[in-house]
Amino acid sequence: MKILVIGGTNFIGPHVVRYLCAMGHKVTVFHRGKTIAELPSNVDHILDESLQHTFGDWTKPSTLKGDRTHLDKFKNKFEEISPEVVLDMIPYTEQDALMLMNTFKGIAQRVVAISSIDVYRAYGVILGGEFEVVPVPLTENSPLRQKLYPFREMPNRPINTPVDYEKILVERVVMSDADLPGTIIRLPMVYGPNDPLHRLYPYLQRMDDNRPAIVLEESIAQWRGSYGYVENVAYAIALAICDERAKDRIYHVAETEVFSEAERITRVGKIAGWQGKVVSVARDKLPVEWKLTLNTEQDWFVDSTRIRQELGYKEVVSLEEALQQTIDWERIHRPKEPEEFTVSWLLDYSIEDAILTKLV
Numbered sequence: 001m002k003i004l005v006i007g008g009t010n011f012i013g014p015h016v017v018r019y020l021c022a023m024g025h026k027v028t029v030f031h032r033g034k035t036i037a038e039l040p041s042n043v044d045h046i047l048d049e050s051l052q053h054t055f056g057d058w059t060k061p062s063t064l065k066g067d068r069t070h071l072d073k074f075k076n077k078f079e080e081i082s083p084e085v086v087l088d089m090i091p092y093t094e095q096d097a098l099m100l101m102n103t104f105k106g107i108a109q110r111v112v113a114i115s116s117i118d119v120y121r122a123y124g125v126i127l128g129g130e131f132e133v134v135p136v137p138l139t140e141n142s143p144l145r146q147k148l149y150p151f152r153e154m155p156n157r158p159i160n161t162p163v164d165y166e167k168i169l170v171e172r173v174v175m176s177d178a179d180l181p182g183t184i185i186r187l188p189m190v191y192g193p194n195d196p197l198h199r200l201y202p203y204l205q206r207m208d209d210n211r212p213a214i215v216l217e218e219s220i221a222q223w224r225g226s227y228g229y230v231e232n233v234a235y236a237i238a239l240a241i242c243d244e245r246a247k248d249r250i251y252h253v254a255e256t257e258v259f260s261e262a263e264r265i266t267r268v269g270k271i272a273g274w275q276g277k278v279v280s281v282a283r284d285k286l287p288v289e290w291k292l293t294l295n296t297e298q299d300w301f302v303d304s305t306r307i308r309q310e311l312g313y314k315e316v317v318s319l320e321e322a323l324q325q326t327i328d329w330e331r332i333h334r335p336k337e338p339e340e341f342t343v344s345w346l347l348d349y350s351i352e353d354a355i356l357t358k359l360v
């Protein structure tokens with residue numbers, strides 16, 4: 001099968017491309033050429049397009065970068081390739097999705113779009129914009145957020161997310177075109193080598209600094225969210241691309257074992273060879289200036305039965321191996337900027353020491 005991937009060269013994408021190639025498919029990736037990945041040599045890249053602008057009898061040539069903001073200008077190239085399935089790794093806005101569907105209508109037979117479990121109302125409750133705690137585990141039919149644009153008011157938006165980021169609108173557009181069927185994959189928190197958010201790093205740094213304890217506010221210690229290892233998530237995406245039964249379907253992908261944050265960090269510590277322990281502390285024992293902005297009464301984990309039953313998905317890498325690979329990578333790729341990582345609820349060492357002293 002011929003598959004076109006929009007993106008595909010950063011974190012999750014290269015693993016998807018490798019699985020697709022290993023399954024015998026012909027893959028072309030469309031991107032700007034800013035991010036380089038080691039992909040199989042038979043993968044084609046669309047990085048730019050030569051254009052001719054005619055002004056009277058004068059023709060000016062120019063080159064257009066493979067940027068999705070002008071995806072429609074590459075239509076001739078896409079027609080030449082005539083992919084059966086288009087995988088969009090990076091649809092962030094309604095406009096992205098509209099241009100995607102308009103460009104590939106009449107060319108492709110199906111579009112697979114990567115979404116997130118941030119579409120659920122549960123995420124709105126965690127952020128504080130919505131109030132009624134939603135039962136977990138979430139299924140693909142759980143209620144969606146009522147408040148759109150989750151990152152609009154955030155002072156520090158996650159890396160690369162535009163202000164009008166909204167996967168709910170992306171999904172709506174991709175799933176509502178009778179001429180071009182869609183598949184949606186909602187991802188959990190993804191970790192692994194090359195994680196741009198360095199999800200494990202802040203904990204690992206403490207472990208490698210031989211901290212005796214990692215202090216977590218009680219409700220965070222107990223909070224449970226869904227995670228997925230990058231290679232496993234990529235394998236699930238590849239299955240959904242190749243299996244016709246995924247047409248018009250929405251799937252979660254996530255690990256089946258769900259741990260509290262305290263349990264998860266303890267597991268990481270065990271693999272990392274850490275001798276310390278996670279200490280859960282009541283909110284009133286923490287400094288007053290330390291305010292938790294998230295509502296951790298709401299857990300955020302999903303049931304991934306559907307993709308397992310319908311597409312036969314199961315993890316290709318075990319949890320232990322996944323954590324080991326991530327730890328190995330994080331140890332040699334420390335984030336350059338503190339804002340590159342997401343864990344905002346860790347106290348600094350001196351505050352942590354003061355709390356621990358009071359506890360004994």
Ligand SMILES: NC(=O)c1ccc[n+]([C@@H]2O[C@H](COP(=O)([O-])OP(=O)(O)OC[C@H]3O[C@@H](n4cnc5c(N)ncnc54)[C@H](OP(=O)(O)O)[C@@H]3O)[C@@H](O)[C@H]2O)c1
Pocket residue numbers: 006007008009010011012013014030031032033034035036066067068069089090091114115116117187188189190191
């Ligand atoms: N990481 C998580 O925990 C998580 C959780 C839930 C959902 N997701 C979803 O996963 C997806 C991101 O995965 P990933 O970063 O691993 O994807 P990826 O496909 O590995 O990397 C992003 C790709 O997009 C290309 N790109 C960026 N801006 C572009 C533009 N304007 N035009 C054309 N190409 C562009 C980059 O190449 P160039 O730089 O060369 O253009 C790169 O190939 C997103 O949809 C995100 O919402 C992630």
